[in-house]
Amino acid sequence: MGKLAFRNSLSTILVLFLTLSTSLHAWAQTSGILLSDDQGKTIYAKNPNKPFIPASTLKILTSLAAIKTLGPDFHFQTWAYYDKTTCDLYLKGFGDPFFVSEEINKFARQISDHLFKQVSKGPISSAVIRNIIVDQTYFTPQVAIPGAGSSTNPYDATNGALCANFNTIFLKWDSRSRQYISAEKQTPFPDILAQQIRPGSKKTERILLSYNLRQHYPGILMYYFLKAAGVEISGTVQEGLFAGSDKNCIVYTSSYSLADIVKKLIKFSNNFIANQLMLTMGASTYGPPATLEKGTAVLNKFAEEVIGLKDVAIVEGSGLSRRNHMTPAQMRKILIAFIPWYEFLKRDGNEFYKTGTLSDVRSRAGFIRGKDNRLYPFVIMLNQTNTGYDSIRRMLKEKVSKASRPLSP
Numbered sequence: 001m002g003k004l005a006f007r008n009s010l011s012t013i014l015v016l017f018l019t020l021s022t023s024l025h026a027w028a029q030t031s032g033i034l035l036s037d038d039q040g041k042t043i044y045a046k047n048p049n050k051p052f053i054p055a056s057t058l059k060i061l062t063s064l065a066a067i068k069t070l071g072p073d074f075h076f077q078t079w080a081y082y083d084k085t086t087c088d089l090y091l092k093g094f095g096d097p098f099f100v101s102e103e104i105n106k107f108a109r110q111i112s113d114h115l116f117k118q119v120s121k122g123p124i125s126s127a128v129i130r131n132i133i134v135d136q137t138y139f140t141p142q143v144a145i146p147g148a149g150s151s152t153n154p155y156d157a158t159n160g161a162l163c164a165n166f167n168t169i170f171l172k173w174d175s176r177s178r179q180y181i182s183a184e185k186q187t188p189f190p191d192i193l194a195q196q197i198r199p200g201s202k203k204t205e206r207i208l209l210s211y212n213l214r215q216h217y218p219g220i221l222m223y224y225f226l227k228a229a230g231v232e233i234s235g236t237v238q239e240g241l242f243a244g245s246d247k248n249c250i251v252y253t254s255s256y257s258l259a260d261i262v263k264k265l266i267k268f269s270n271n272f273i274a275n276q277l278m279l280t281m282g283a284s285t286y287g288p289p290a291t292l293e294k295g296t297a298v299l300n301k302f303a304e305e306v307i308g309l310k311d312v313a314i315v316e317g318s319g320l321s322r323r324n325h326m327t328p329a330q331m332r333k334i335l336i337a338f339i340p341w342y343e344f345l346k347r348d349g350n351e352f353y354k355t356g357t358l359s360d361v362r363s364r365a366g367f368i369r370g371k372d373n374r375l376y377p378f379v380i381m382l383n384q385t386n387t388g389y390d391s392i393r394r395m396l397k398e399k400v401s402k403a404s405r406p407l408s409p
Helices: 003-029 055-070 101-121 211-228 258-268 271-286 292-307 328-344 389-403
Strands: 031-036 042-046 075-082 089-093 132-135 168-174 179-182 205-208 237-239 250-257 346-348 351-358 361-369 375-383
Touching: 031 328, 031 389, 042 389, 055 258, 055 271, 055 292, 055 328, 055 351, 055 361, 075 101, 089 211, 101 211, 101 250, 132 211, 211 237, 250 258, 258 271, 258 328, 271 292, 292 328, 328 361, 328 375, 361 389, 375 389
Parallel strands: 089 132, 132 237
Antiparallel strands: 031 042, 031 375, 075 089, 075 250, 168 179, 168 205, 346 351, 351 361, 361 375
């Protein structure tokens, strides 16, 4: 080999070595990994005490705080009040994240049954409603969630005290009628909506409603379902203050328990649901209206006083914001506290997990069940690099396999 060729070869090797060294250094600095047993004894750790962006793995903490604060058997309520003098129907929401078409239809039948019973007993002469008035005041208006965008995509859905179908509508193009129709049999698409919604393409898609339409949407669906139940409505849907009280209102209790909601929150990694729970906890703890500050105060206080985390930074409840920070060791404490509800997590073989993804952020947290049937909490937090994600998972599973021993027969 000539001197020039040798020098070129040596230069190439040196460049490759420097590149690999730089990559390994970057990986070491931007990754946090932790594996322990169910008592918190560390089996493997890399940067366990360095803060990272948790992304959607933060939903595990939000879920745990909701279970502890509100209770797994908690059911959201929505109120209605019929004013016999004005014939107006008032609706008031308290943050139910699953106030979906099926629930609204059930509530409409509860209201219509109440009205028809009042007619039969004499207090009112006919089941007639003038206006439907929606009260959104349990939440402060237009709560701005850090990290959320302003697009019409469902993941940017905004929060509110009374929201229908996650503030979205699912439509499809009907080539026969050459117009959009509802893609869900249980959800109507009244003309008042058709006049205001202009999807961008002729395909099936779920879109986020405009802010003003979101405020009225629960009342619009209630209007439709009440008319279908035989109630006459002469007016419109409006915003206003609830005229009734807890003593004289019609109470609808959600079919979904908080445990049901948390399962769906984790399964679909729904940002809207996570922040609805955060805001509801804030209003429940500090009084209405719900605000971002009250909600995050509950989460940060819960993290510090109940889980024992110091210097954790939580600015919203879903993991959307890059300003959320916690260490792998802190996430391990959250996981150990979450063990009674580990089956709420997604499952892949012997792994129960929650993932999180943002631009240049990839995270995963959960449990690996060992051959001894114990749960081994693990945390993977990769910031600024996705290098080695799958190999890290394989490595952790191998370590659990070696650390665990089958139970004796």
